[in-house]
Amino acid sequence: MSNHPQWLARFIEVYQQLSVDNIDTIASLYDDNVTFQDPMHLLQGKEALMQYFHRIYTHVSECRFDITQVISSEDNAAIYWQMTYRHSKLNGGQQIIVEGHSMLSAKDGLIAQHRDYVDLGAMVYQHVPVLGKVIKYINQRAAV
Numbered sequence: 001m002s003n004h005p006q007w008l009a010r011f012i013e014v015y016q017q018l019s020v021d022n023i024d025t026i027a028s029l030y031d032d033n034v035t036f037q038d039p040m041h042l043l044q045g046k047e048a049l050m051q052y053f054h055r056i057y058t059h060v061s062e063c064r065f066d067i068t069q070v071i072s073s074e075d076n077a078a079i080y081w082q083m084t085y086r087h088s089k090l091n092g093g094q095q096i097i098v099e100g101h102s103m104l105s106a107k108d109g110l111i112a113q114h115r116d117y118v119d120l121g122a123m124v125y126q127h128v129p130v131l132g133k134v135i136k137y138i139n140q141r142a143a144v
Contacts, residue, residue, distance in 0.1 A: 016067055
């Protein structure tokens with residue numbers, strides 16, 4: 001991955017080593033005015049982003065990212081990943097594996113925009129005890 005811009009190589013390295021114990025390492029990747037968006041949140045600023053990550057990571061006992069593909073230019077990238085995580089209230093506390101991707105834009109060597117695309121049903125909803133059965137039923141019906 002050495003043929004990627006330095007900001008992107010750092011992002012990949014940090015996220016592949018990210019765990020519940022070293023969440024603060026990601027702060028060095030982001031611009032103070034970063035815009036972050038995922039299917040449920042739109043955040044402005046590094047402080048808001050770090051608060052968000054701390055909230056999320058206090059509820060998981062494991063979270064790991066495996067980068068599967070990277071498409072990049074000097075200041076933009078698409079990162080395809082597989083996230084494995086474990087949350088005590090989802091899937092009986094067992095591992096959940098979800099695929100997604102992130103669109104990144106950098107400015108002056110720091111990430112200025114980060115947008116995550118992930119299927120919330122696969123990530124959360126289908127692992128909630130009662131709701132999960134409903135989601136699975138809907139998915140089966142839609143496939144007919």
